[in-house]
Amino acid sequence: MGGRLRARWRGVRPLVDALRVRPLVDALRSRPLVDAFLAAPLAFYSLSGLVFDTTAMPKPEYVVWCAGLLAPLVLRRTYPRAAFAFICLVSFAQVVVKVIPMTPNLALLMGLYTIAAGPSFRWGVAAALVTELGVFVAVFRYVGGWGDQRYGLALMSVIVAGVWLLGLHMRTRRAYLRSVELRAARLERERDAEVQVAKADERARIARELHDVVAHNVSVIVVQADGASYAIDTDTARARQALETISATGRTALAEMRRMLGVLREGDDAGSYAPQPGVAQLAELVEQIRGSGLPLEFEVEGVPLEMTEGRQLTVFRIAQEALTNTLKHAGPRATARVLLHYGDEAIEIRVTDDGRGAAARGDGRGHGLVGMRERAAVYGGEVTAGPRPGGGFEVVARIPVREEVRR
Template sequence: MCVSGLFLSAEKVSDLGLILGRPGRPYSVRMVASAWDWLRSKKPLVDAFYASPLLVVSLPSMTSGRSGTGAWLFALLTVGLIGPLVLRRTFPRAVFAAVAFVSAVQCLLDVEIVAGNIAVLMGLYTVTTAYPFRWGLAAALVCELGVVMATYRYALSGSNSEYVFAMMTVVVAGVWLLGLHMRTRRAYLRSVEERAERLERDRDNEVKVAMAAERARIARELHDVVAHNVSVIVVQADGASYAIDTDVVRARQALSTISATGRVALAEMRRLLGVLREDDDAGAFTPQPGVGELDELVEQVRSSGVPVVFEVDGEPVVMSEGRQLTVYRIVQEALTNTLKHGGPGATVSIRLRYAGDALEVRVEDDGRGAAAPDDGRGHGIAGMRERVAVYGGSVHAAPRAGGGFEVVARIPVREEVGAS
């Protein structure tokens, strides 16, 4: 039983590889885990090593006869019991059946018990740990049948047969219960490992999704900022090129507008791209534009030579910064489309109408409308729909029947309205 205890302890220690090999462990610990993994992968070699003490203990019986029995019979019996243990974890049920059969033949031939008979307990332990409960119970019943046979054959004539039977039964039950415990423990360790791996995968996926969402948001912001400001710069540059010879004052005003618009575009681009800098702990970025900054946006477009009418109907309500930014970007994108596709002489009408639980944003122009060229590369309308969909709203953007283009967006002003 000392040999069996040593074997079972070694089996427990071998499970350390499941724990030591986790990511984040020190290099030396992970090296030990790698060594354990390599050792555990060589099952026949390890099983032969664990069976070697039984062979050493059995050598005296193999080299000399006892009770008139020849040494060759003990050698053959020892090989039959210990030899299959080399494949104990490779074929647990077959090995247990082999050693149990050899022990039964030994009992029928009235050959006394040898140290190699511990192989039956080792086979019981392995079957119990490697297979479902019914297989471990069947192996335990086979061992108990062997206890009955051994008691009848070797201890029946003695006065201590009940004691021998009880002791051997306790040993069999103890090994079986230890196998059940180890099977449960290994299942728990595997579940913990699988859960940890699943949590790590979920965490990585969440990080990737968050990064993708952030990149998409920044891409939309950059599109809004760059498209609008570059459109203003292009319009002002065209105006300055026409007026530079005939109206120097207007040309200077256009150049001043270009300079101011360029600075605003660069400042917003720095703010947006700054969120990607992991080492930037500078802290505050400039606030996002909202409904209050629409007047400045309108004046900026007016200064480029495009007439804009801005109206607000109804009583303004308090909205979240995200909703205000959405309103601002919708108006900005609509004005950008007018600057790019409206053509010369186009006028714009902007109307914000607060109607109960929603805000209606309507931007109309009398430009080219459906006749405007489209290179198919713009993402402004799709970006507007995505922004408004976040708050449960809707966007309609299409050429007008009488000419021109219109953008109509309806944005709920409260969370419960958008969620309904």
């Protein structure tokens, strides 16, 4: 269920981003029109005194005081400190000219809430102290009797503290939501980065697989084609055998390439693919190389161990790449030997030949040795390769297996 919802969201999200719904909502919330709409109920209630004639002062003077106290609310989120300061000045003027408190004075609490819910905690504390000072002055200015003054001061102080705490709670809530959004954006970026890294790793793996398949089989085809061209006039049977080997090798290469490229098709679950080659297929590889005209010995030492498919594939590919290099660079009269040794802690594959060795020249564009070392490094192994002292070339790969094997 969750996967389907995420898939639907991925499909709808580009449309949402294109419409830019969130920036539009943020812009709408910050406009004075919305603040005026929120202040409208207090304005209507304050001006209702003009309709029912409940004001204790002339109507024009009442309208002026209402406008002075309520007008700053239109800009209370655009310019919160300026709006709050203006409301405080108007309220202080009321005290100076002895105008009794009225309903529009509640605008002071709305301004306090806006400051407390803002990004600055210090300004919120300052606004609360200023409001509390105004409450103290108003109580001792307009309330007579110490008992009533104490009651009025306590009641108004509780209201001021409640409004300040409400604004502080909203400030904390908004900060938490911003942190969640930032964390979600960061996780999304990290997920995208991990996907890119995974794609790069997969491309490198497929490139190595294609290199192993194409380089090996094309090398066999080239060697067989050269042999067939030399023998076509003198030994027709041998030339026919070489052509049959070329045909079989080409079909094998095409089958492996189809298998590897087929897994990249999206949404194609039909069909099954052949398993990856392993240690059991080394004998077939040796026979294929022998059929290419390279004299080759194959020996196995030790007790065979059960290994994971990944380790078996690594051993097979290393042997395949080493024999491919022998075919390409060892020379026409070279012989080779493959030794597979099972140890208690590691399996060792050793491929040697008596060909050109250090005298062989490469084209400088191969990735065979690099691929072998990378494959071995995945399982904590190592590969050494180089010319032999007595002539020829040697490749030795050692793959640890103790952590996963059983006899």
